[in-house]
Amino acid sequence: MSAISLSGKELAASLRARAKEAADALTAAGTPPRLAVVVATDDGSSLWYVRSIAKAAAKSGIVCDVVDLGADATVAEIRRALETLSADDTVHGVILQTPLPEGASAADLAGTIDPAKDVDGANPASLGRLAARLPAFAPATAEAVVALLDHHEVPLPGRHVVVVGRSTVVGVPAAHLLLARDATVSVCHSRTADLPGMTRRADVLVVAAGRAGLVTAGHVAPGTVVVDVGTNPAGDGGLVGDVAPEVSEVAGALTPVPGGVGPVTTALLLGHTVAAAAHLTQR
Structure with a gap:
């Protein structure tokens, strides 16, 4: 039985519509x-x-x-x-x-x-505020992971979430956002001993390592929710994720690549820009 597809297209369309409504109002003003x-x-x-x-x-x-x-x-x-x-x-x-x-x-x-214009949360000051749970724009890809899980009603409080990847663009900020949602979070990386043993313990597995096909069926326990953040160029000119196709036969749910985290990330960037514009007009 194949995993349920956690598409990001419906959520992205909703976020874009919300951003357009706010952008049109700002333009009119x-x-x-x-x-x-x-x-x-x-x-x-x-x-x-x-x-x-x-x-x-x-x-x-x-x-x-x-x-x-x-x-x-x-x-x-x-x-x-x-x-x-x-x-x-x-x-x-x-x-x-x-x-x-x-x-x-x-x-x-x-x-x-x-920082008021840092709509992709790249300034170290923004990352520090995120870690301290103070208002700041989160890196959009990391925020997209949580938004997508929320959209598909995947519960987070008390769940064990394993994040593969420790970049300040996705892995680390995603871990902070997930901790703020009361998940128990483990972060794995290239020097983690027994990566498959760690990832098989996950209720939710977030893969953001930037290596095509890194996570295989042997890394995933049956029924696990898997979020594939990878966008690696394929030989045919398309994109492939960090998760191998065979994982769909083991996981309970899996984000597609493309069509999962990517469109939500772009939509969130638009929303951040509109929110920044609204804030900056008042300061």
Whole structure:
């Protein structure tokens, strides 16, 4: 029996509709929400993602400027662009797209983004506030994991959630968000001993390691809810997750790739941008 599909399309459509309604109201009041995405890469999958954000923003009444600095951009050029956008009163959300040129630190550069405009929760200050359970924008992909589980009515209090991956983009912030929902959380990574033994103990398994097919059927106990955050390029030009296809025969429920976490992430970014615009017009 195949796992139930935890699609993100219905939730994403609802979030986009809500963002558009709020964006239209702000525009009518004289403040069109504006998002800026700073890009310094020629990575194909990354550029595809940026195009998808811009397309979704346009449909939701949000102006989206892609600031393409080129793959050979210097750290100083990237920093200057982020500082300029943070100081621009007409810009309400700023995203620094990764990967970055060699020698550039995402955490260091993201620290120049005004936290009030840090709609993807990349500034270390935003991450610190998230850990302290203070108001801040969470990284959208991490928030999408919890939003998707909520949408499909997967209970979290008291459940054992295992997160595979410890990046500050997904794994660590997702763990904080899940802890805040009273889940018992274990975080695994590349140096975890006996990874399959750890993941088989999970009621809910969140896989965000960035390695195609890392989690196989042997990693999953029957009936486990599995959230696959992976978006790895496939040989046919499509995307595959971190979870192998065979897991669908063991898990109780599984997010598809594409069509699971991805569309919810983009929709949340739009919602964050609108919320930032509403807040910034009042400060």
